[in-house]
Amino acid sequence: xxxxxxxxxxxxxxxxxxxxxxxxxxxxxxxxxxxxxxxxxxxxxxxxxxxxxxxxxxxxxxxxxxxxxxxxxxxxxxxxxxxxxxxxxxxxxxxxxxxxxxxxxxxxxxxxxxxxxxxxxxxxxxxxxxxxxxxxxxxxxxxxxxxxxxxxxxxxxxxxxxxxxxxxxxxxxxxxxxxxxxxxxxxxxxxxxxxxxxxxxxxxxxxxxxxxxxxxxxxxxx
Amino acid sequence: xxxxxxxxxxxxxxxxxxxxxxxxxxxxxxxxxxxxxxxxxxxxxxxxxxxxxxxxxxxxxxxxxxxxxxxxxxxxxxxxxxxxxxxxxxxxxxxxxxxxxxxxxxxxxxxxxxxxxxxxxxxxxxxxxxxxxxxxxxxxxxxxxxxxxxxxxxxxxxxxxxxxxxxxxxxxxxxxxxxxxxxxxxxxxxxxxxxxxxxxxxxxxxxxxxxxxxxxxxxxxxxxxxxxxxxxxxxxxxxxxxxxxxxxxxxxxxxxxxxxxxxxxxxxxxxxxxxxxxxxxxxxxxxxxxxxxxxxxxxxxxxxxxxxxxxxxxxxxxxxxxxxxxxxxxxxxxxxxxxxxxxxxxxxxxxxxxxxxxxxxxxxxxxxxxxxxxxxxxxxxxxxxxxxxxxxxxxxxxxxxxxxxxxxxxxxxxxxxxxx
Numbered sequence: 001x002x003x004x005x006x007x008x009x010x011x012x013x014x015x016x017x018x019x020x021x022x023x024x025x026x027x028x029x030x031x032x033x034x035x036x037x038x039x040x041x042x043x044x045x046x047x048x049x050x051x052x053x054x055x056x057x058x059x060x061x062x063x064x065x066x067x068x069x070x071x072x073x074x075x076x077x078x079x080x081x082x083x084x085x086x087x088x089x090x091x092x093x094x095x096x097x098x099x100x101x102x103x104x105x106x107x108x109x110x111x112x113x114x115x116x117x118x119x120x121x122x123x124x125x126x127x128x129x130x131x132x133x134x135x136x137x138x139x140x141x142x143x144x145x146x147x148x149x150x151x152x153x154x155x156x157x158x159x160x161x162x163x164x165x166x167x168x169x170x171x172x173x174x175x176x177x178x179x180x181x182x183x184x185x186x187x188x189x190x191x192x193x194x195x196x197x198x199x200x201x202x203x204x205x206x207x208x209x210x211x212x213x214x215x216x217x218x219x220x221x222x
Numbered sequence: 223x224x225x226x227x228x229x230x231x232x233x234x235x236x237x238x239x240x241x242x243x244x245x246x247x248x249x250x251x252x253x254x255x256x257x258x259x260x261x262x263x264x265x266x267x268x269x270x271x272x273x274x275x276x277x278x279x280x281x282x283x284x285x286x287x288x289x290x291x292x293x294x295x296x297x298x299x300x301x302x303x304x305x306x307x308x309x310x311x312x313x314x315x316x317x318x319x320x321x322x323x324x325x326x327x328x329x330x331x332x333x334x335x336x337x338x339x340x341x342x343x344x345x346x347x348x349x350x351x352x353x354x355x356x357x358x359x360x361x362x363x364x365x366x367x368x369x370x371x372x373x374x375x376x377x378x379x380x381x382x383x384x385x386x387x388x389x390x391x392x393x394x395x396x397x398x399x400x401x402x403x404x405x406x407x408x409x410x411x412x413x414x415x416x417x418x419x420x421x422x423x424x425x426x427x428x429x430x431x432x433x434x435x436x437x438x439x440x441x442x443x444x445x446x447x448x449x450x451x452x453x454x455x456x457x458x459x460x461x462x463x464x465x466x467x468x469x470x471x472x473x474x475x476x477x478x479x480x481x482x483x484x485x486x487x488x489x490x491x492x493x494x495x496x497x498x499x500x501x502x503x504x505x506x507x508x509x510x511x512x513x514x515x516x517x518x519x520x521x522x523x524x525x526x527x528x529x530x531x532x533x534x535x536x537x538x539x540x541x542x543x544x545x546x547x548x549x550x551x552x553x554x555x556x557x558x559x560x561x562x563x564x565x566x567x568x569x570x571x572x573x574x575x576x577x578x579x580x581x582x583x584x585x586x587x588x589x590x591x592x593x594x595x596x597x598x599x600x601x602x603x604x605x606x607x608x609x610x611x612x613x614x615x616x617x618x619x620x621x622x623x624x625x626x627x628x629x630x631x632x633x634x635x636x637x638x639x640x641x642x
Contacts, residue, residue, distance in 0.1 A: 046641060050637050050640075050641070053546075055545070055546060055636055055637050055640075056637050075550065075551060076550050076551075076552075079545070079548050079549065079550040079551075079553075080548060080550075081548075082546070082547070082548040083547060083548020083549075084548070086548075088546045088547070090546075090640055094539060094542075094543050094640070095543075096238075096540050096543060096544075097540075098238050098239065098241070098242040099238060107544075107547060108547045108548060110231050111228070111231060111547060111548055111549055111553070112548070113225070113227045113228070113231075156547075168640070
């Protein structure tokens with residue numbers, strides 16, 4: 001079953017001058033795979049990821065996530081869709097600095113609002129435990145080390161049991177030991193078979209260990 | 223629409239922001255509080271003074287006056303005799319009319335029966351010369367029926383020395399304005415001469431002094447009994463030149479006046495005509511107060527605007543993350559709008575409290591004045607409506623100050639920030 005279908009997607013940057021970033025991209029991703037998007041910088045891999053993540057709606061062509069066409073949907077619909085079905089891990093961890101680790105993990109679920117606060121808290125704590133940072137749960141996230149913050153961010157991306165987890169260079173800011181730990185966690189999550197991960201990276205070693213590689217060159221899939 | 227749950231979540235995020243930026247939040251709150259406090263203090267003080275001035279003026283003036291005035295006849299006798307001719311008469315003189323009101327006693331009787339009327343009194347006013355030694359001062363003598371007049375104007379309270387009551391028992395006696403007595407160098411018990419318009423001169427004794435606080439009255443006027451003044455003028459006891467009345471509801475005055483003018487055929491005026499400058503002045507003063515207060519609040523509003531705008535720049539990343547996690551534009555807007563409203567609400571409440579305290583402190587300050595005799599403390603008005611207005615202004619200003627930055631926050635494009 002295809003969790004993601006991308007058909008004939010074209011994307012232009014208009015600023016500073018018209019530039020064809022993505023050219024006629026077509027591919028499909030099956031459920032339960034760990035897919036990496038690789039390519040040189042400027043090849044359009046991050047741009048593609050943000051299109052897939054529903055945050056960028058300026059494109060032509062068709063993107064379907066779990067059978068839902070993203071093109072032409074309202075901002076509010078996309079926000080809710082993102083909240084329920086897509087988890088994010090960014091390069092620079094990007095936690096809310098004033099909130100505790102636990103609270104950071106809980107936020108997407110609080111926004112979704114389908115469970116009460118206690119069960120969300122329990123689940124968030126479970127995720128932190130799985131990632132082995134439950135001892136940092138009540139600390140403000142700005143006081144955590146980079147590796148710890150990235151693990152909190154991974155926990156946050158998982159809280160709503162998303163169909164898709166999107167990672168933009170998730171290990172780009174980590175040393176090799178933390179990179180291995182993070183990738184180990186990803187592998188473990190995906191191998192359960194319920195979720196799909198799309199990861200932008202330029203680390204060829206990581207790409208080799210993924211299930212599928214989409215390599216971009218000058219905005220085309222090679 | 224955003225659900226209550228969404229709003230609650232936005233509010234909880236806003237609370238975390240506020241807690242982490244406590245000092246900035248307090249500064250903004252103090253700004254609003256200061257604006258509101260100054261507004262409350264100013265309005266209370268200025269309105270208090272205003273009301274005081276109005277009160278003393280109105281206490282000493284009736285809601286309605288009925289009188290007669292010499293008028294120029296619209297048609298000349300020639301017109302009546304030869305209506306078809308074109309007649310030209312130069313230098314038409316006013317008719318020689320009696321200034322008294324016809325059947326005034328019946329009119330007073332009738333008016334005093336009306337439900338709307340609080341008090342009514344007839345009087346005879348006459349221009350006179352007060353002569354004492356070589357001094358001769360032009361002034362007014364007011365022949366009154368003391369009981370009725372007292373109900374109208376609270377005369378008893380204005381008495382400085384002597385007595386009003388003896389006016390009816392001692393013949394040729396009067397109670398004189400303190401300012402007038404000083405000008406003539408008179409004191410209670412002294413005799414002076416009074417010359418009327420018609421030329422008669424009478425000897426009269428001062429049995430008391432009064433002070434209203436209105437210089438015009440105190441320096442020119444004196445009260446005598448109706449009978450005394452009627453005797454000076456050589457007119458019968460039915461001769462009355464003025465009917466003055468106070469109503470239970472002073473806003474009814476213009477309409478009552480019209481009715482009475484028709485009913486009795488007198489001329490007249492109501493308090494709105496008599497005090498148009500004063501009323502106009504009051505309206506202007508209120509405008510100034512509100513103008514200054516709004517300016518202060520605008521400045522406080524700009525403070526909030528600045529702080530929130532800065533905060534949004536600092537929190538760009540957070541906004542982008544929230545949006546990536548699925549928070550909608552509206553959710554993000556509520557986060558910042560709520561902060562503004564919280565600052566506004568707290569600032570307003572503190573402002574009202576401080577404003578009240580300052581106003582209260584001012585109202586206990588002793589203040590003595592020769593002119594405002596009934597005043598011993600600074601006049602301050604404590605009307606609830608000022609506090610409601612202050613609170614509303616505070617909320618509106620902070621809402622506007624928060625609305626624009628928060629709209630900006632809602633429009634943040636997450637990609638441009640997340641990509642770095």
